[in-house]
Amino acid sequence: MTGFGLLLRKEIREQVRTARLPVVVVVFAVFGLISPVFARYVREIVEALGGGQFQGMIPEPTVADAVAQFTKNMGQFGVLIAILVTMGSVATEKERGTAAFLLTKPITRGAFVGAKVLAIGSLLAIATAVAGTLCWIYTAILFEPLPAAHFAAAVALVWLSLAVVAALTFLASVTTRSALVAGGVAFGAFLVAGILSALPAIGAYMPTSLWGAADQLALGTVPDPLLGPIVANVLFVAAAIGLAWWSFRRQEI
Amino acid sequence: MSSTAGAAAAPAIEAHGLTKRFGDVLALDRLDLAVPAGSVFGFLGPNGAGKTTTLRILAGLGHASAGTAVVAGVGVGRGGTELAGRIGYLDQDPRFYGWMTGRELLAFVGRAYGLAGSALRSRVDEVLETVGLVEAAGRRIGGYSGGMRQRLGVGQALLPRPAVLFLDEPVSALDPEGRRDVLELVGSLGGEATVFMSTHILTDVERICDRVAILDHGRLVTEAPIGELLARHARPILEIDPEPGQADAVARLAAALRATTWTREVREEHGVLRVVVTDAEQAAAEGLLVVVAAGVRLARFERVRPTLEDVFLQLVGTEAPGPEVGA
Numbered sequence: 001m002t003g004f005g006l007l008l009r010k011e012i013r014e015q016v017r018t019a020r021l022p023v024v025v026v027v028f029a030v031f032g033l034i035s036p037v038f039a040r041y042v043r044e045i046v047e048a049l050g051g052g053q054f055q056g057m058i059p060e061p062t063v064a065d066a067v068a069q070f071t072k073n074m075g076q077f078g079v080l081i082a083i084l085v086t087m088g089s090v091a092t093e094k095e096r097g098t099a100a101f102l103l104t105k106p107i108t109r110g111a112f113v114g115a116k117v118l119a120i121g122s123l124l125a126i127a128t129a130v131a132g133t134l135c136w137i138y139t140a141i142l143f144e145p146l147p148a149a150h151f152a153a154a155v156a157l158v159w160l161s162l163a164v165v166a167a168l169t170f171l172a173s174v175t176t177r178s179a180l181v182a183g184g185v186a187f188g189a190f191l192v193a194g195i196l197s198a199l200p201a202i203g204a205y206m207p208t209s210l211w212g213a214a215d216q217l218a219l220g221t222v223p224d225p226l227l228g229p230i231v232a233n234v235l236f237v238a239a240a241i242g243l244a245w246w247s248f249r250r251q252e253i
Numbered sequence: 254m255s256s257t258a259g260a261a262a263a264p265a266i267e268a269h270g271l272t273k274r275f276g277d278v279l280a281l282d283r284l285d286l287a288v289p290a291g292s293v294f295g296f297l298g299p300n301g302a303g304k305t306t307t308l309r310i311l312a313g314l315g316h317a318s319a320g321t322a323v324v325a326g327v328g329v330g331r332g333g334t335e336l337a338g339r340i341g342y343l344d345q346d347p348r349f350y351g352w353m354t355g356r357e358l359l360a361f362v363g364r365a366y367g368l369a370g371s372a373l374r375s376r377v378d379e380v381l382e383t384v385g386l387v388e389a390a391g392r393r394i395g396g397y398s399g400g401m402r403q404r405l406g407v408g409q410a411l412l413p414r415p416a417v418l419f420l421d422e423p424v425s426a427l428d429p430e431g432r433r434d435v436l437e438l439v440g441s442l443g444g445e446a447t448v449f450m451s452t453h454i455l456t457d458v459e460r461i462c463d464r465v466a467i468l469d470h471g472r473l474v475t476e477a478p479i480g481e482l483l484a485r486h487a488r489p490i491l492e493i494d495p496e497p498g499q500a501d502a503v504a505r506l507a508a509a510l511r512a513t514t515w516t517r518e519v520r521e522e523h524g525v526l527r528v529v530v531t532d533a534e535q536a537a538a539e540g541l542l543v544v545v546a547a548g549v550r551l552a553r554f555e556r557v558r559p560t561l562e563d564v565f566l567q568l569v570g571t572e573a574p575g576p577e578v579g580a
Binding site: 002003006010014017018096097098100101103104105106107108249250252253 | 309312313314315316332333334337338340341342344346347348349350352361362364365366367409
């Protein structure tokens with residue numbers, strides 16, 4: 001892993017200088033903040049817009065709605081952002097020739113892959129943590145305080161689901177030369193995972209099923225199964241990164 | 254950082270049977286090459302000859318389908334960082350991170366080679382001075398022109414003082430002044446480092462290289478010191494420079510020259526007829542008579558020294574720089 005530290009510093013500086021880090025954190029923060037707000041006021045908004053037509057039709061919002069809104073937003077916009085920030089990570093470097101510039105220096109391909117994986121994973125972790133913190137605070141203000149440890153565990157599950165999406169996108173980015181193709185492949189894989197999550201035997205182990213588990217955890221209930229899906233998704237991430245590294249080692253740049 | 258000192262007499266670059274296939278396309282066909290340490294080596298060939306493929310394999314970016322290569326004493330294709338630690342590499346169209354400044358990029362490269370602190374700072378300053386980017390050092394690379402990027406590319410390749418420097422078309426994006434400066438710089442590296450340079454610009458090769466190899470359709474056509482190559486392959490050339498405004502007479506002259514037994518080829522380059530002859534004695538005796546018979550008024554009639562371009566065109570037989578007259 002010669003050059004890992006150098007490349008990791010470069011990746012982090014790149015995220016800051018190209019404004020990727022602040023933009024992703026702000027976007028996640030907005031979704032973390034508006035989730036409980038939207039859950040709390042959706043009834044008033046709909047009733048106001050409907051001119052009294054929907055009076056009494058929408059039930060009183062609860063803290064469960066705030067949590068569900070948060071995981072739903074993360075499952076949609078979070079996934080989209082995870083794909084967007086990852087799809088060009090290697091494909092664009094190969095396409096533009098900067099990968100060739102780097103790999104003719106005393107830097108191993110393992111370091112190249114490892115630095116990118118850690119940088120993307122950290123970016124998503126920071127952004128998810130900020131979003132989760134804001135969601136927790138506003139849920140406490142607008143509804144009631146949620147058990148902090150359980151909520152933190154739920155946010156970690158959301159991050160794991162995004163990490164699976166990012167790892168699949170990373171694999172696609174390594175194996176193709178176009179960021180758009182990588183994004184398309186990753187999105188397709190994500191849709192397939194969504195379809196598979198409806199199957200009774202394996203559904204609970206898909207990354208999309210982690211959001212339901214996160215809902216329960218955030219509300220203080222330990223879902224069943226929990227450990228199996230966590231292990232399965234950690235293995236998805238490890239397998240995708242391992243395959244990406246294996247493929248990248250053999251590639252012509 | 255590597256040093257070339259003590260690089261002994263062993264070739265800096267050796268290739269044996271180097272072959273590269275892209276599907277059904279044979280891009281490189283059993284290339285054998287031995288580049289002496291400290292030489293400035295010109296690697297020539299028409300488009301698609303396999304020059305860039307060779308460079309990329311030798312720099313560790315591509316994999317050979319067959320054959321072996323050793324660069325600066327390191328086997329190519331073994332993985333690891335040993336090879337990269339001994340070479341500098343400049344791509345044909347160098348691209349860097351647009352968000353970095355020129356100085357930051359060079360510092361990044363220096364750190365990759367283990368430089369730090371004041372040694373790094375002074376080496377970066379030195380390279381910026383060498384490639385003429387001192388004033389632009391603090392600007393983002395995204396705002397650099399193609400020529401500035403190429404200068405930076407040369408700088409980053411030179412920075413670690415590599416034993417072997419691979420340059421793929423190093424002056425293609427430069428203006429005449431920049432080209433002269435970079436060529437002088439590359440030429441001055443001879444003896445200190447081994448420079449392996451691919452280019453289309455044959456006059457550049459003649460100016461700074463001491464040896465050349467010519468590649469065509471993936472095969473090595475020839476490899477020798479330039480002087481030896483000229484002596485071995487070059488045929489005598491007559492240059493006939495007519496007074497302007499005689500297009501018809503010049504076309505008649507070209508046809509008449511082509512009909513002689515001692516003419517191999519007639520090309521027009523900027524109004525001057527360049528006649529490659531097979532028999533210099535006969536050409537000297539009969540050339541002027543043909544000119545007179547065609548009714549062409551002359552500004553100049555001269556036997557000239559063949560250039561590398563003449564040898565290249567003779568061996569490769571493509572990409573004549575000027576159109577055939579009357580063909």
